[in-house]
Amino acid sequence: MRPRALIPILYILFLLLPIYWLVAMSFKTTNEILGGFSLFPQEWTFASYRTIFTDPTWYWGYINSIIYVSLNTVISLLAALPAAYAFSRFRFLGDKHLFFWLLTNRMAPAAVFALPFFQLYSAVGLFDTHLAVALAHCLFNIPLAVWILEGFMSGVPKELDETAYVDGYSFPRFFIRIFVPTIKAGIGVAAFFCFMFSWVELLLAKTLTAVEAKPIAAVMTRTASSAGYELGLLAAAGVLTIIPGAIVIWFVRNYIAKGFALGRV
């Protein structure tokens, strides 16, 4: 093994340490956690996990999060696909300005928009629905999806479109049957990033929900403050939020490195 292989290994160890500690905490009893320091759980307990899987407030938190994240990914991709096609194939009035304006929406601090978002979604009667969070997350996910997809689409030669028209394909049929399968790697990458940014965002998700669509992150904050010092429970809930992300990474591992690189700014 070459000595420079040490750098990634050390870095990965640094990344895993806090995660290990979270996992270790989730298997300890409250007494053991507060009683002192121990590197491994001395007395393994699954009590924290049992609480989460049997209490509806807890497991509905996960279901709610998964619902709005999936909904957001679908909406973002459906809207971004034709737009990205237009940016990669056509020149139209104001296209460059529009593209830059879309990207500026990533720069607005979410903390700024929390209150106006609450008022806007209350006014249109969507407050406390999964749709509200899914639509609100479009603010930063659609620009990102357009950006990534445009990069992938620009890599497909225009001859593909022309050949299809010569063969008598109509535009919608060409787009769905030929074009979409050609850039499916790009769609995978865009879906990954939409999932990621919607899954990790908390401020807007918390602001726009109360009971019915409450995300897991909000359930955790409430527990952290009301149930006192139940660190084991908090740790177990944290561990469970890492799992969906880890599954998604495993599926797109061959594409993530390419995702940002192919887009243009």
Add this chain to the structure above:
Amino acid sequence: MKTENQRGWLFVLPVLILVAFNALVPLMTVVNYSVQETFGDNLFFWHGVGWFEDVLRSDRFHAALGRQALFTFTILLIEVPLGVAIALAMPRKGFWVSVCLVLMALPLLIPWNVVGAMWNIFTLPDIGLLGYFMNHVLGIDYNMTQSPLAAWVTIIVMDVWHWTSLVVLLAYAGLISIPEAYYQAAKIDGASNWAVFRYIQLPKMKRVLTIAVLLRFMDSFNIYTEPFVLTGGGPGNSTTLLSIDLVKVALGQFDLGIAAAMSLIYFAFTLLVSWLFYTIMTRNEQ
């Protein structure tokens, strides 16, 4: 070559409607608050640019902006070189690439409040792994709730932990796009490792690194959840970054006018810096 086609607007329409709904309505609400004064009962009075003058003159805003600039500058200075170094040392092909990528991407997919909570548990003075190690093994007095220095070091290390992988992924994507022939040519010319980095790898990574710096600048400048969960802005005001201060003003004291004026100045500042950086970095292209 792109064709001139105004039908493009039709294709862009759904995106335009969705983003405009989410961006313009809240932005106009904020603009609205920023020029009005209220005394309760939903009665609003025209206040002109008064709030903007107040914010620009307030010491509190200057202090928060200063802390924010220091934070963003420090994490960029650590994360970008570190990310490039790790990407350079990573294997180029084989099984270990997947393992590295999956493990490195893990912090990016953890909800931000969980990141804060995880680091809180990790650094608790007597029962956290890092806290215990610092206090009882190294004998350094380390307690975030008392020492501003400890709080600062911790939020910076947490951000490095959370986001360096994004720089690694981007830099790595730039590196694997370099054709093997470039390296062979450099070998024939007897180029040193430094020359290969300076004249082949760095120029090829320029575009992805521009994206990395822009994303890290925008996101770190807007950071809220992680430091809020970890330190709550304390001890005192020592880690009250801009977003945390903004939320304190808007929701804690309910000074909507000042909060709105602050947001707009904040937004304009982010926009200006991003635009300047982007223009300078892409000046020599085409």
